[in-house]
Amino acid sequence: MSKNKKLLLIDGNSVSFRAFFAMHNVLDKFVNGEGVHTNALYAFNNMLEIILKEEQPTHALVAFDAGKVTFRTKMYDDYKNGRSKTPTEFTEQMPLIQDLLNYRGMKTYQLPDYEADDIIGTMSRKAQAQGMDVTIVTGDRDLTQLTTDKVTVRVNVKGVTETESYTPEHVKEKLGITPEQIIDMKGLMGDTSDNYPGVEKVGEKTAIKLIDQYGSVEGIYEHVDEMKKSKLKEHLINDKDKAFLSKKLATIDVDAPVDLKLNDLEYRGDNQEQLIQFYQKMNFNSFLERMNVPLENTAETLADIKVEQLNSDSIENIVKSNKAHTLVIEGFGENYHTAPITGILISDGKNYYGTSDVSILENDDLKRWLADKTKEKYLFDNKRTIALLHRYGCNLNGVSFDMLLVAYLLDTNDNKQDIGLVAKNYNVSLPTEEEFYGKGVKKAVPEDNSILINFIAQKAQVIDTLKDKMLSELKDNDQDSLYDEIELPLSIVLAEMEIKGIKVEVSKLKEMENTFATRLSEIEQKIYQEAGKEFNINSPKQLGVVLFEDLKLPVIKKTKTGYSTSVDVLEKLKDKSPVVEKILEYRQISKIQSTYVVGLQKFVHPDNKIHTIYLQTLTQTGRLSSIEPNLQNIPIRIDEGKQIRKAFVPQHDDWEIFSADYSQVELRVLAHISGDENMQEAFKEDYDIHAHTAMRIFGLNSTDEVTPNMRRQAKATNFGIVYGISDYGLSQNIGISRKQAATFIESYFEQYPGVKKYMDDIVKYARENGYVETIMHRRRYLPDIHSSNFNVRNFAQRTAMNTPIQGSAADIIKVAMINMQKMIQRENLQANLLLQVHDEMIFEAPKSEIETLGELVPSVMDSAVKLDVPLKVETAHGKTWYEAK
DNA sequence: GAAGTCACG
DNA sequence: ACGTACGTGACTTCT
Numbered sequence: 001m002s003k004n005k006k007l008l009l010i011d012g013n014s015v016s017f018r019a020f021f022a023m024h025n026v027l028d029k030f031v032n033g034e035g036v037h038t039n040a041l042y043a044f045n046n047m048l049e050i051i052l053k054e055e056q057p058t059h060a061l062v063a064f065d066a067g068k069v070t071f072r073t074k075m076y077d078d079y080k081n082g083r084s085k086t087p088t089e090f091t092e093q094m095p096l097i098q099d100l101l102n103y104r105g106m107k108t109y110q111l112p113d114y115e116a117d118d119i120i121g122t123m124s125r126k127a128q129a130q131g132m133d134v135t136i137v138t139g140d141r142d143l144t145q146l147t148t149d150k151v152t153v154r155v156n157v158k159g160v161t162e163t164e165s166y167t168p169e170h171v172k173e174k175l176g177i178t179p180e181q182i183i184d185m186k187g188l189m190g191d192t193s194d195n196y197p198g199v200e201k202v203g204e205k206t207a208i209k210l211i212d213q214y215g216s217v218e219g220i221y222e223h224v225d226e227m228k229k230s231k232l233k234e235h236l237i238n239d240k241d242k243a244f245l246s247k248k249l250a251t252i253d254v255d256a257p258v259d260l261k262l263n264d265l266e267y268r269g270d271n272q273e274q275l276i277q278f279y280q281k282m283n284f285n286s287f288l289e290r291m292n293v294p295l296e297n298t299a300e301t302l303a304d305i306k307v308e309q310l311n312s313d314s315i316e317n318i319v320k321s322n323k324a325h326t327l328v329i330e331g332f333g334e335n336y337h338t339a340p341i342t343g344i345l346i347s348d349g350k351n352y353y354g355t356s357d358v359s360i361l362e363n364d365d366l367k368r369w370l371a372d373k374t375k376e377k378y379l380f381d382n383k384r385t386i387a388l389l390h391r392y393g394c395n396l397n398g399v400s401f402d403m404l405l406v407a408y409l410l411d412t413n414d415n416k417q418d419i420g421l422v423a424k425n426y427n428v429s430l431p432t433e434e435e436f437y438g439k440g441v442k443k444a445v446p447e448d449n450s451i452l453i454n455f456i457a458q459k460a461q462v463i464d465t466l467k468d469k470m471l472s473e474l475k476d477n478d479q480d481s482l483y484d485e486i487e488l489p490l491s492i493v494l495a496e497m498e499i500k501g502i503k504v505e506v507s508k509l510k511e512m513e514n515t516f517a518t519r520l521s522e523i524e525q526k527i528y529q530e531a532g533k534e535f536n537i538n539s540p541k542q543l544g545v546v547l548f549e550d551l552k553l554p555v556i557k558k559t560k561t562g563y564s565t566s567v568d569v570l571e572k573l574k575d576k577s578p579v580v581e582k583i584l585e586y587r588q589i590s591k592i593q594s595t596y597v598v599g600l601q602k603f604v605h606p607d608n609k610i611h612t613i614y615l616q617t618l619t620q621t622g623r624l625s626s627i628e629p630n631l632q633n634i635p636i637r638i639d640e641g642k643q644i645r646k647a648f649v650p651q652h653d654d655w656e657i658f659s660a661d662y663s664q665v666e667l668r669v670l671a672h673i674s675g676d677e678n679m680q681e682a683f684k685e686d687y688d689i690h691a692h693t694a695m696r697i698f699g700l701n702s703t704d705e706v707t708p709n710m711r712r713q714a715k716a717t718n719f720g721i722v723y724g725i726s727d728y729g730l731s732q733n734i735g736i737s738r739k740q741a742a743t744f745i746e747s748y749f750e751q752y753p754g755v756k757k758y759m760d761d762i763v764k765y766a767r768e769n770g771y772v773e774t775i776m777h778r779r780r781y782l783p784d785i786h787s788s789n790f791n792v793r794n795f796a797q798r799t800a801m802n803t804p805i806q807g808s809a810a811d812i813i814k815v816a817m818i819n820m821q822k823m824i825q826r827e828n829l830q831a832n833l834l835l836q837v838h839d840e841m842i843f844e845a846p847k848s849e850i851e852t853l854g855e856l857v858p859s860v861m862d863s864a865v866k867l868d869v870p871l872k873v874e875t876a877h878g879k880t881w882y883e884a885k
Numbered sequence: 886g887a888a889g890t891c892a893c894g
Numbered sequence: 895a896c897g898t899a900c901g902t903g904a905c906t907t908c909t
Binding site: 629 | 895896899900901902903904905906907908
């Protein structure tokens, strides 16, 4: 017996729309030869590949909406009104999607006056009546009302390649109602995106409760008089007409005049020849590869690169050439401060010279060429390359193209330090580091040397191939000066900081290790006594049992896996049992001990210094991050932890540590970009900003009346604003009620109306453009701003508010770092910039230079950029990092 | 490798 | 009605 027939129905409009936003961040990378965008087309096809493989349909249909006017708009004028207009980058792709479906052998259909839903509903019932199985694919959850034993609805989640399958059981499980009752639910709650009302104050939860009790909208109104007097009852009665209208609007027509026969929908697969031509026109290399079509310009040719030996003869050619060269210095191992160089490759785009004999780096001509800033070079990861070469006694200058930096600026999600991954985004195939070297225990350099050299030659070719395209994208985004004047010069500054390193007194750490060890075992014994047994205090699981089962303390918060034992919980239990305080103390000390006192020692090199690695291309906002070890989170807030800073010292006796930090930089940035006059005035007059805020939001006449508690609350509110405020978040942070927090926020926005306007405008900007920007045009794409999920969307909105603030502050200090390094050279100082911690710079310098730095550093920092408010800088110095604060 | 916790701005 | 602050990295436990 042959397998059962299966009909695949796709909601063309909703899936295309989701496909568009799923790949919105790569919009400009997906353009065909005629300048038409292809991102939605590409994502749609990806989805098709997966669905066709999984479903193996015998019949298929893709339904589209016919136009703006439908029987629903005739019923209700405002149906789907007020939607923001569809971007032209999207509409221009719709004909292409139709073409694609045609070549893939799938029937498409639309019907005047009806929406795609109705076509799908009607055909699903026809197919079901003939005993066929049906799968519906859509981005619209409302279609789950069509679910039956024979009909499965797959709704796109997170982009289009993943779906959630709805069967009647799954609907029941998720919502607690039957598929048929979904229209009752929609009738009661309405739909904001389709713009119909429902009953006031009734959302999903209330709607489901009512349906559970009365079965349907009709059932509810039969019994509405019996209901207890309540606001809900009033709303139900007032909005009765709306409920019935909305139910009608939500109902998919399963009997639309569709003139299609099931036989017309038989699916016979791709029209290979036309599809290949189409893919070629769209530059869809990855799909071509999957069809085993040889490509003109990628993998096959890359593998065939002829590499000549890099030796003194070839170096002669390189040195006398005036062409730009691509440079690959391959290191093996994660941390490039210790990793050996395993291969070197230089190419002028035509000839490839490579070797794994590192002694070539002793060649003076090569050394001179590398250091010559008039010899232009392209590479991937400037900072890493400088650091690797430095350990082999070579300097590097003249780099104009760093593919890693450019990729990150174009899209902060391209932040993996892996050229293979970046290449993939441009449809160029190159193995990733993991694919080439393997992972885990299998990770190794290939025994056959020529394989390695060939790999790094491929890297060089990819850099060369993509350079012009990436640089022109950069220009289109107006990001060329961010790259030329900030990120590229910064990569050199950071390399110098990492290479210089900061000196650490290991003896000091050893001393602390002993003290803390004794103290820890003392606390440990006391905790065991109180608990009445020995257990692993570091295990949240075991600790949870002791606190909440043995000692029966009240459970404040739960995690996915059990009881929460985090600080805020323990703080609330402090007065319930003396053991809680000891546990807090134990946690604090043991954190300091393991992460810092013991942890840092592992990173001290033979030169008695720690050489961190700054990740310049990781964060979504433009900040740096620091790893192996992280020197941006050395304790300061509590004194026991702050002691760690006594181990950080200058590299010479008679030198000091000097630190300089921006005061309130993020709020100043906010005052600048929001243009809020009241906040700008506060900074121009150099008021205490938190006290000033307190005075305003508490309606006082002068800052003299501000109590410390008011100032604390105002400070928290200022932070909250920067983070993209929510009343709940603020209430949790300062321990007030949610209502009070809401009042704070409300009066905050009254006092700083410009800030309110900024928050509204930036979210709107993100919705319209798909990204937000800093003052230096650093971009962050926010595809989630269009999410139908409330939480996901809200998170994206807060991010839209926060990123320009945090990111612009990051821009500012980056400029200051570059200018500072120039200043040190110009003034011929011995001082070294060692660390950056987001809003501060830490230097070491001879004592004799401290006074000069005290003048120079603040002036360089506060003039880094010109804002509408002044920047303020505070400095300190001392024998150790501890004292320089 | 995920989850929980906690260090920093 | 929904469930929260923004951005990071490292250590420990446990599956």
